[in-house]
Amino acid sequence: MVQKPAPDATRRSEKSRRAIYDAALALVVEAGYAKTTIEGIAARAGVGKQTIYRWWSSKADVLLEAFLDLSEQYAEAVATPEELQYGIPDTGDLAADLKYVLRATVDELVDPKFEAPSRALAAEGVVNEQFAVQVVSRLLEPSLQLYVQRLKAAQATGEVRRDIDPRIALELFVSPLAQRWLQRTGPITYEYSDALVDYALNGLAPR
Amino acid sequence: MVQKPAPDATRRSEKSRRAIYDAALALVVEAGYAKTTIEGIAARAGVGKQTIYRWWSSKADVLLEAFLDLSEQYAEAVATPEELQYGIPDTGDLAADLKYVLRATVDELVDPKFEAPSRALAAEGVVNEQFAVQVVSRLLEPSLQLYVQRLKAAQATGEVRRDIDPRIALELFVSPLAQRWLQRTGPITYEYSDALVDYALNGLAPR
Structure with missing residues (x-):
C-alpha cells in the first residue's frame, strides 16, 4: 500500500517544485539554455541536486515542465x-x-x-x-x-x-x-x- | 579621385572575404552565436582582426553578410x-x-x-x-x-x-x-x- 504523504510533506514538495520552476526559468532567461545546469537550478532554488533528479531526468524535462506550468498559470489568470x-x-x-x-x-x-x-x-x-x-x-x-x-x-x-x-x-x-x-x-x-x-x-x- | 585596386589586390580581398564568411558560418554552427567572436573568425579564416574590422563593425554584420552570400549562392545554384x-x-x-x-x-x-x-x-x-x-x-x-x-x-x-x-x-x-x-x-x-x-x-x- 502506498502511503499518502503527510500534509506538511506535500506542502514542502509543492514549495520546492515551485522554487525549482522559478529558478529554471530565471536561469534560462539570464544565462541561456546551454549554460543552464541541474546544479545551477538546484543552487538557485535552494534544494539539493537529488531533489531535482527525484522528479526529472534532465534539464530539458525541468524547463519544459516549468514552462508548461507558466502557461497554465497564464491561462488560469486570463x-x-x-x-x-x-x-x-x-x-x-x-x-x-x-x-x-x-x-x-x-x-x-x-x-x-x-x-x-x-x-x-x-x-x-x-x-x-x-x-x-x-x-x-x-x-x-x-x-x-x-x-x-x-x-x-x-x-x-x-x-x-x-x-x-x-x-x-x-x-x-x-x-x-x-x-x-x-x-x-x-x-x-x-x-x-x-x-x-x-x-x-x-x-x-x-x- | 578614388584609385581602382589592382587586379591582384581585388583577388586577394575576394579570397579573404570568402574565407571570413566560411569561418563565420562554421563557427556559429559549431560553437553557437554567443561564443563566436571576431577574433575567432579571424583566426579560423587566417586573416588579421583588422582585416575584418576594415569591412564590418560587428560579428552580427559579418554573420548576416555571410548568410546573405550563402543565400545568393544557393539561389544561383537552383x-x-x-x-x-x-x-x-x-x-x-x-x-x-x-x-x-x-x-x-x-x-x-x-x-x-x-x-x-x-x-x-x-x-x-x-x-x-x-x-x-x-x-x-x-x-x-x-x-x-x-x-x-x-x-x-x-x-x-x-x-x-x-x-x-x-x-x-x-x-x-x-x-x-x-x-x-x-x-x-x-x-x-x-x-x-x-x-x-x-x-x-x-x-x-x-x-
Whole structure:
C-alpha cells in the first residue's frame, strides 16, 4: 500500500517544485539554455541536486515542465473555467470564435512576463531537434489540436469545406502570428489577427 | 579621385572575404552565436582582426553578410537567370506561380548545407531583437516584398480581391512553412506547400 504523504510533506514538495520552476526559468532567461545546469537550478532554488533528479531526468524535462506550468498559470489568470475546460469556444460562429482565441494569443505573446522564458525555449528548439520534439508533443501540438477540433465541428455544420485537412488549415491563421513573434517580421495586434481569420476563411481570390 | 585596386589586390580581398564568411558560418554552427567572436573568425579564416574590422563593425554584420552570400549562392545554384532577376514568376496563373516558388523554398529548407547556419541565425534572432531587426530588413523583408509585388499584380488582373492587404495575405502560405521549419511542428513537403496555396486562395469556407 502506498502511503499518502503527510500534509506538511506535500506542502514542502509543492514549495520546492515551485522554487525549482522559478529558478529554471530565471536561469534560462539570464544565462541561456546551454549554460543552464541541474546544479545551477538546484543552487538557485535552494534544494539539493537529488531533489531535482527525484522528479526529472534532465534539464530539458525541468524547463519544459516549468514552462508548461507558466502557461497554465497564464491561462488560469486570463480564461474562464469553461474556456480552460473546453479550449476554443463554439458559439456557432467560427470567425468570431477564432478571432476571440487569437486575440487572447496576441495578449499572451506581447506579455513581458511570458516573453523572456518562451523566447529562450523557442530559440533552443530551433537548433535542438530533440528538445523541439518534446516541446511540440507536450506544448504546441496539444494546443493546435484544439483548433483541429473546432474546425472539425465547423466542417460538420458546413462552415468549413469538408475536403480540407483541418491540421493544415489552422496554420493559415496560427502560423502568421507565430512567425511575426519568432522572427519579428511585423507588429502583433488585434486588427492583424482579425484580418488573418477573415482572409483564411474567405480566401484571397474573389468570391 | 578614388584609385581602382589592382587586379591582384581585388583577388586577394575576394579570397579573404570568402574565407571570413566560411569561418563565420562554421563557427556559429559549431560553437553557437554567443561564443563566436571576431577574433575567432579571424583566426579560423587566417586573416588579421583588422582585416575584418576594415569591412564590418560587428560579428552580427559579418554573420548576416555571410548568410546573405550563402543565400545568393544557393539561389544561383537552383534558379534560372530570369528568376534571379525578377523574383517570383508571373505566368498569369497565380496558384501555379506560388506553388512553384514555395516548392523551391521547401527544397532550400530541407537542404542540410543550408540548415545549420540558417538555424543558428534564426535562433539568435528569437532572443536578440537588435539582430532580428537586421535580419528582417536585409534578408526576410526583401524576400517577402517579392510576394507583395506578385500579389499586387494578381489584384490588378482580378485573381486576388482588391480589398486585402498583400503584406498580410502572403503570410497565409509563407508563415506555415516558416513555423514548421522553426518549431518542427510538422513535415515540409511539396504536397503540403501546394495545399497552403490552394487553401489561401480559395479560403476554408465553402464557395
